[in-house]
Amino acid sequence: MEQLFPPVFLLRTLLPGHNQFAPGPPVALYDKRSDTNDQYKIPTPTSPDPAKPYVTLTFAQSLDAKIAGVGGKQLTLSGKDSMVMTHWMRTMHDAIMIGIGTALNDNPQLNTRHLPALSGSKYHLPRPIILDSSLRLPLDCKLIQNYKEGRGRRPWVIGQVSENSDWVTRKQALEAAGARVIEVKGENGRISIPVLLTTLRTLGIRSLMVEGGAQVIRSFFAEANSVNTIIVTVAPTFVGNDGVGYGDDLVSTAGCAVV
Numbered sequence: 001m002e003q004l005f006p007p008v009f010l011l012r013t014l015l016p017g018h019n020q021f022a023p024g025p026p027v028a029l030y031d032k033r034s035d036t037n038d039q040y041k042i043p044t045p046t047s048p049d050p051a052k053p054y055v056t057l058t059f060a061q062s063l064d065a066k067i068a069g070v071g072g073k074q075l076t077l078s079g080k081d082s083m084v085m086t087h088w089m090r091t092m093h094d095a096i097m098i099g100i101g102t103a104l105n106d107n108p109q110l111n112t113r114h115l116p117a118l119s120g121s122k123y124h125l126p127r128p129i130i131l132d133s134s135l136r137l138p139l140d141c142k143l144i145q146n147y148k149e150g151r152g153r154r155p156w157v158i159g160q161v162s163e164n165s166d167w168v169t170r171k172q173a174l175e176a177a178g179a180r181v182i183e184v185k186g187e188n189g190r191i192s193i194p195v196l197l198t199t200l201r202t203l204g205i206r207s208l209m210v211e212g213g214a215q216v217i218r219s220f221f222a223e224a225n226s227v228n229t230i231i232v233t234v235a236p237t238f239v240g241n242d243g244v245g246y247g248d249d250l251v252s253t254a255g256c257a258v259v
């Protein structure tokens with residue numbers, strides 16, 4: 001990929017007055033990894049709707065709006081500074097969410113390892129949440145391994161309610177491996193975003209950073225009033241038509257205003 005000019009950050013705020021990402025250094029926080037309580041005292045964006053978490057949708061894309069290469073190949077689109085910004089934003093949210101497509105493709109860690117080391121303190125780690133209707137998350141994925149080894153928080157897997165015996169077996173296996181499975185109602189074969197958001201809020205999640213991938217980004221764009229802030233890193237490169245995009249016809253359906 002040819003780099004034409006330094007990466008640019010685009011910061012778009014959907015709701016005037018709700019840009020709660022004022023520049024500042026990453027905040028040093030206590031290392032609270034207890035899994036019994038999500039009401040952390042971390043500084044986090046406040047949702048204008050008390051029934052839902054504050055939602056930050058953030059991802060990196062090329063100039064031609066691709067977020068991955070051919071066949072889903074993971075691309076390093078963010079530069080170093082942008083990656084630090086992303087990891088800093090992770091410290092500001094109670095939870096971080098991806099779809100099962102990203103979990104299977106990237107096997108991500110969703111931690112804060114690109115931030116400078118702190119002496120005597122650790123950064124807040126967001127709780128990983130995976131949208132995974134049929135519970136396909138591998139038991140040996142990094143998110144579960146990191147939790148088991150004390151280097152990450154317990155992953156929450158959001159599945160669609162099912163009485164299918166394979167599903168029940170998968171649920172038991174995931175829970176035995178350390179994940180928590182949360183059952184959410186489906187809508188047109190997908191996990192309903194509004195139901196998901198209210199469920200997460202009742203479970204103590206005040207702020208949610210949605211990182212992708214393509215289908216998840218598309219779902220959040222398509223669901224009116226589901227996103228408070230969008231932060232997109234645009235890399236100065238073209239991936240081409242065969243790359244993975246999230247669709248360029250959706251912003252107008254979300255009823256959002258770019259300010």
Ligand SMILES: NC(=O)C1=CN([C@@H]2O[C@H](COP(=O)(O)OP(=O)(O)OC[C@H]3O[C@@H](n4cnc5c(N)ncnc54)[C@H](OP(=O)(O)O)[C@@H]3O)[C@@H](O)[C@H]2O)C=CC1
Nearest residue numbers: 059060068072099100101102133191212213214215216219
């Ligand atoms: N550049 C960037 O910033 C990022 C890039 N990526 C890239 O994105 C690609 C993965 O994207 P993609 O394959 O689209 O997978 P996603 O991560 O978007 O996961 C999609 C899957 O999530 C499940 N799902 C459940 N409910 C919903 C819902 N309401 N809306 C959407 N999905 C739902 C579905 O599986 P099921 O039916 O089984 O539940 C669906 O197939 C990878 O190549 C990865 O590298 C990912 C994140 C960030």
Ligand SMILES: Nc1nc(O)c(N)c(N[C@@H]2O[C@H](COP(=O)(O)O)[C@@H](O)[C@H]2O)n1
Nearest residue numbers: 060075076077078106108109110111211
């Ligand atoms: N901000 C950003 N820039 C890129 O260039 C990316 N490829 C991604 N990808 C997202 O980050 C996840 C990987 O996280 P870890 O490095 O494992 O912590 C990946 O799964 C995508 O969600 N993001």
